[in-house]
Amino acid sequence: MTGPDAPAALRATGLGFRYRARGGWALRDCGFTVPSGRITALVGRNGAGKSTLLHLAGGLLRAGTGELRVLDAVPGTPEARARVALLTQDKPLYPRFTVADTLRMGEKLNSVWDRAAAERTVREGGIPLTARVGELSPGQRTRVALALALGKRPELLLLDEPMADLDPVARGEIMATLMTEAAERGTSIVLSSHVLPELEQTCDWVLVLRDGRVELSEDADTVRESHTLVTGHADQADALAGPHTVVQRRASGRQVTALVRQRGPLRGDWHVLRPRLEDVLIGYLQAGDTVRPADAERTEAAA
Numbered sequence: 537m538t539g540p541d542a543p544a545a546l547r548a549t550g551l552g553f554r555y556r557a558r559g560g561w562a563l564r565d566c567g568f569t570v571p572s573g574r575i576t577a578l579v580g581r582n583g584a585g586k587s588t589l590l591h592l593a594g595g596l597l598r599a600g601t602g603e604l605r606v607l608d609a610v611p612g613t614p615e616a617r618a619r620v621a622l623l624t625q626d627k628p629l630y631p632r633f634t635v636a637d638t639l640r641m642g643e644k645l646n647s648v649w650d651r652a653a654a655e656r657t658v659r660e661g662g663i664p665l666t667a668r669v670g671e672l673s674p675g676q677r678t679r680v681a682l683a684l685a686l687g688k689r690p691e692l693l694l695l696d697e698p699m700a701d702l703d704p705v706a707r708g709e710i711m712a713t714l715m716t717e718a719a720e721r722g723t724s725i726v727l728s729s730h731v732l733p734e735l736e737q738t739c740d741w742v743l744v745l746r747d748g749r750v751e752l753s754e755d756a757d758t759v760r761e762s763h764t765l766v767t768g769h770a771d772q773a774d775a776l777a778g779p780h781t782v783v784q785r786r787a788s789g790r791q792v793t794a795l796v797r798q799r800g801p802l803r804g805d806w807h808v809l810r811p812r813l814e815d816v817l818i819g820y821l822q823a824g825d826t827v828r829p830a831d832a833e834r835t836e837a838a839a
């Protein structure tokens with residue numbers, strides 16, 4: 537179901553998780569909503585918490601604090617398992633099975649099964665149904681694992697770096713398959729990836745994690761439109777941290793370049809560029825020197 541009454545694909549409140557009772561937090565105080573029917577780019581640097589979030593959503597881990605819901609269901613319950621498919625990075629498949637055996641297993645394990653969709657995904661990669669899984673390349677195994685996930689006809693498809701070991705042609709094909717899934721069936725897709733240019737064309741929602749916290753969960757067009765890349769004389773840099781949020785700032789001599797979440801007109805003499813989604817995401821990933829309005833106010837108060 538899509539539309540305004542559709543349940544959110546993912547909804548988190550105060551979500552936290554740590555792998556060991558006294559270990560660090562892999563996710564901390566995460567609150568966000570990803571609407572259904574979207575293709576979501578889950579982005580963050582290594583160790584940001586992307587796999588942890590997907591494993592929680594897929595029911596492989598249980599939330600430590602707070603709450604996570606998938607399509608309004610508790611992850612890991614029979615209701616959620618029937619509607620959600622998760623493709624993990626390790627893609628667990630039986631190496632002794634042939635591809636045909638693997639798809640037959642998918643058919644047996646799932647109450648809904650679309651054999652044609654599963655076989656098409658495999659065939660598009662030129663993988664014979666008689667091939668043994670253990671003798672496939674990592675990219676070919678990815679395709680078989682994806683065929684299992686798609687055959688299940690999930691309402692929510694969670695993909696942890698699905699493109700990592702695919703060749704460029706296969707990446708394009710898989711992206712096209714995912715876009716068709718979303719457009720024709722309203723499937724919600726959340727995919728983690730480090731390949732930002734590929735996300736630009738495909739994704740219409742972005743979820744950015746940094747150090748286990750949510751930095752951004754927003755419509756991709758809104759993200760593009762609300763950010764600007766500005767360049768100008770460093771003297772006027774302080775004027776940026778007024779109503780705006782300086783996501784990232786880089787100085788070079790007397791010039792400063794900043795990615796700004798703009799709220800209202802800019803004061804000062806700035807050369808302004810509209811960034812690509814990729815530029816905005818990189819800005820958030822690099823944002824060690826973030827200056828927010830609140831930070832600026834604290835700095836001013838302390839001065």
Ligand SMILES: Nc1ncnc2c1ncn2[C@@H]1O[C@H](COP(=O)(O)OP(=O)(O)OP(=O)(O)O)[C@@H](O)[C@H]1O
Nearest residue numbers: 555556561562580581582583584585586587588589
């Ligand atoms: N099995 C585990 N045991 C203990 N700590 C873990 C485990 N898996 C992940 N972590 C820790 O949890 C944090 C989040 O890791 P996670 O794998 O979710 O990040 P990620 O964003 O998926 O990273 P990457 O881009 O490298 O795949 C990291 O600090 C990591 O060291």
